[in-house]
Amino acid sequence: MWLRVLGSAAGGGFPQWNCSCPTCRAVREGSRPCRSRTQSSIAVSADYRRWFLLNASPDIRAQMESFPALHPHDDRATPLQAVLLTDAELDHTLGLLLLREGRALELHATPAVHETLCDGTSLLRTLGRYCPVEWRPVVPEADVSLGDGLSYRAFDVPTTKRTRFGPGRDQGRVVGYRLTDERSGRAVVYLPGVQELTTAVREQLDDCACLLFDGTCWHDDELIQLGLAGKTARDMGHLPIDGPGGSLEHLSPLPIERKIYIHINNTNPILLEDAPERRAVEERGVEVAMDGLEVRV
Known part of the structure; x- marks a missing residue:
């Protein structure tokens, strides 16, 4: 199984267009070693010919152009088979509208996410006009074959983040995906x-060969410290990396x-x-994704 990081930043990308925080200034000025990044999405394939997107960021056109394996062939036939959504966030779904020229789009999403995109943002109603x-309903804990020896199992990721759109139901608002190469048994877990x-989410990581995990903020109060927002990382639905109970403490011994x-926010010093x-982070065995990173699992 192959995976390609199409975009590695959180919503807004890096640098963010309206931000002059220290990290955004550094990448614009070239004053410190760092690379610009687009908004997060990955592509996965079992054979390097048929590809599946996990989330469709607003940067999807440029991301696909930068990856020749996703280029069209035979007129307008493309290697893109389907899109799998982890949630209904704009930075994970606005790219769907940029796929409107396709002959059809296969979309895997939970009922909660589908309802939000239809009745909340109206994104799917708009896309359906083109x-x-x-829609393939995603049922947590159900194994789903994508063909060619590739399958996935979605699992619920609890969140108390306030929803801007949709019914605000608890189940299925956010999911992670465990993708398995059925020939080798090796698995990738995607959790942006x-x-x-939680214990239930932690269990989904058992025996996986590769984990892509939420790296949004370094500190829980990162945006507050910088005077950019009044919310913590957890308020926005993201576990911070540093501090007691932070993700690095949990991930490093695994x-x-x-x-x-x-899914690294533009303010994050990593x-x-x-x-x-x-x-x-690197000394404790965790990498920092960059656009274009390719992993064979």
């Missing part, structure tokens, strides 16, 4: 949004071959390659 959308690493932070926070 191309047929085939985690508010709390016997997983590759542990990678993704984006700076010479930062002590970046060094602390």
Whole structure:
């Protein structure tokens, strides 16, 4: 199984267009070693020919153009088979509208996410005016074959984040995906949004070969410290990396071959390659995703 990180930043990308925080200034000025990043999404394939997207960011067109394996062939036939959504956040779904020229779109989403995108944001109602959308309901804990020896199991990721759209139901608002190469039995877990690493969520990480995990903020009060917002990382549905109970404390001892932070906010100092926070992460065996990172599992 192959996976490609199409985008590794949180909503807004890096740098964010309206932000002059220290990290955004550094990447614009070139004053410290760091790389710009687009908004998070990955592509997964069992054979390097048929590809599945996990989330569709607003940067999806440029991301697909940067990856030749996703380029079209035979007129407008493309290797893209389907999109799997972890939630209904705008930075994970606005890219669906950029796929409107397709002949049809297969979309895997929970009923809660589907309802939000239809009745809350109206995104799917708009998209459906341009191309047929085939909705495949995602049922947590059910094994689903994607063909060619690739399958997934979604699992519920509890969140108390206030919903802006939709019914606000508890179940299925956020899910993670465990993707398995059925020939080798090796698995990848994709978790770009985690508010709390509960026992049930932790169990989904067992025996996976590669984990892509929520790396949104370094500190829980990061945005408050910078004077950019009045919410903590947990308020926004994300477990911070540092501090007691932070994700680094949980992840560093896990016997997983590759542990990678993704969905990294523009304010997070791990984006700076010479930062002590970046060094602390890498010394404890966790990588920092960048756009274009490719992993064979």
